[in-house]
Amino acid sequence: MNAKPRISILFVCLGNICRSPLAEGVFRSVVTEHGRAADFMIGSAGTGAWHVGNPPDPRSIDIARRFGVDISHQRARQVEAADFNRYDLLLGMDRNNVQTLRQRAAGGTLGKIHLFLDYANDRVIDIPDPYYGGEDGFASVYQMIREASEALLSKFD
Numbered sequence: 558m559n560a561k562p563r564i565s566i567l568f569v570c571l572g573n574i575c576r577s578p579l580a581e582g583v584f585r586s587v588v589t590e591h592g593r594a595a596d597f598m599i600g601s602a603g604t605g606a607w608h609v610g611n612p613p614d615p616r617s618i619d620i621a622r623r624f625g626v627d628i629s630h631q632r633a634r635q636v637e638a639a640d641f642n643r644y645d646l647l648l649g650m651d652r653n654n655v656q657t658l659r660q661r662a663a664g665g666t667l668g669k670i671h672l673f674l675d676y677a678n679d680r681v682i683d684i685p686d687p688y689y690g691g692e693d694g695f696a697s698v699y700q701m702i703r704e705a706s707e708a709l710l711s712k713f714d
């Protein structure tokens with residue numbers, strides 16, 4: 558039996574097709590590289606419902622694949638009430654996501670909700686929504702997520 562409790566982390570963005578599926582796949586890859594996969598339960602969800610059931614945006618799939626991470630099997634879902642109890646941490650990609658999560662949080666769960674880069678790196682910086690931009694946006698989002706994922710894991714050493 559694993560004596561250490563698993564830490565559960567839900568990454569949250571607006572659509573759950575661009576940023577949070579990348580964060581889910583990249584953080585899972587980082588913990589696996591460090592031999593820590595068994596210590597974490599990792600998921601992602603969107604505050605909005607527009608893309609429920611859809612695979613990640615092809616631009617997110619492509620940038621992840623370029624760095625050896627396969628996120629093509631992931632499917633979008635919306636944040637649900639049970640997530641606030643089920644997960645230890647809900648990490649929003651930007652401050653709008655955090656605000657929406659706070660508005661929906663069940664009693665006593667506000668302390669689980671943080672901005673991803675603030676929690677990982679003590680930097681109050683949004684991971685910008687790349688949906689309406691070009692490929693460059695996805696490359697810089699990938700780099701931000703990769704660095705934040707390394708920093709996040711180091712919090713659980």
Ligand code: 4NP
Binds near residue numbers: 570607688
């Ligand atoms: P995400 O990007 O929140 O990183 O998944 C978006 C995807 C879709 C939309 C907005 C943001 N949308 O409005 O459909």
